[in-house]
Amino acid sequence: MKFYKSTGVLESLFENGELINENSVDASLEKHVPFCEIKDNKVYVTIGEVVHPMEENHYIEWIAMVKGNKIVKYLLKPNDEPKVIFDYEKGSIIYAYCNKHGLWKKEI
Numbered sequence: 001m002k003f004y005k006s007t008g009v010l011e012s013l014f015e016n017g018e019l020i021n022e023n024s025v026d027a028s029l030e031k032h033v034p035f036c037e038i039k040d041n042k043v044y045v046t047i048g049e050v051v052h053p054m055e056e057n058h059y060i061e062w063i064a065m066v067k068g069n070k071i072v073k074y075l076l077k078p079n080d081e082p083k084v085i086f087d088y089e090k091g092s093i094i095y096a097y098c099n100k101h102g103l104w105k106k107e108i
């Protein structure tokens with residue numbers, strides 16, 4: 001799936017803005033690549049292995065799970081924990097978007 005940057009967070013899924021490339025920014029991998037634990041048919045996702053900051057001007061805006069044409073997306077705010085739980089589907093991709101360091105992904 002391709003993500004596009006636009007003025008509104010919700011519009012980031014549609015092809016009306018600048019294409020965002022994954023894992024392309026020179027930033028800490030440990031703080032951005034989704035860290036995923038699969039247990040009892042759930043995926044427990046934390047961004048990242050070293051938890052990403054959730055400050056006013058630097059935070060994870062959203063975390064999404066994509067499988068085929070299905071997407072489940074959680075929007076986050078500063079001071080939220082960068083953690084979500086999805087129903088596990090084999091072959092899914094977890095995406096995270098940092099407002100400073102762009103798009104990151106992990107296949108599960």
Ligand SMILES: [Fe+2]
Pocket residue numbers: 027032052058059098099100101
């Ligand atoms: Fe970041």
